[in-house]
Amino acid sequence: MANKILLEVVTPDKLLLSKEVDVVVATGVDGEFGVLHGHVPFLASLAIGEMRFKDGNDTEYAAIAGGFAEVTGEKVTILAEAAELAREIDIDRAQRARERAQQRVEKSRAEEMDYARAEASMQRAIMRLKVAGRTGGLG
Structure with missing residues (x-):
């Protein structure tokens, strides 16, 4: 090693x-x-x-x-x-998750629901899409 x-x-x-x-x-x-x-x-x-x-x-x-x-x-x-x-990330599934998360974020703002959970869901979905499209070096 x-x-x-x-x-x-x-x-x-x-x-x-x-x-x-x-x-x-x-x-x-x-x-x-x-x-x-x-x-x-x-x-x-x-x-x-x-x-x-x-x-x-x-x-x-x-x-x-x-x-x-x-x-x-x-x-x-x-x-x-x-x-x-x-x-291993399914891009179509990740895009659907991002769309659902975006809807929850918008709904939570309008209805004063749990915005933090909705926003975290959105961040996870966006990160999965970003990483799924990665290739190349460490930069």
Whole structure:
């Protein structure tokens, strides 16, 4: 595992990913952070956002719906409320979810319903669509 770091992405339902990679970049509540092998240990709260990881010349993306990241010098563990790899996101389903979420946001504003839940739903749907369309490098 020379110069590689083990990335594990875990949701309440399953182990989504366990892979040795060169670099991990995730979205914390305080901003984006990157991790290489030998990184100083830390714990971070994750926002609804994109995670990407690179193994050689291959970069992959995932949509992360909040949670925590635990970083050691040898391993990054993502404990996510929900997570999907970009290649597994059904774009049509994600677009329908975004439309439903938009309707809930508009309805919650008009009827003073639970706006925060509706907005979080909308953010998750938008992130899934963004990640589903990703290809290319870490930039």
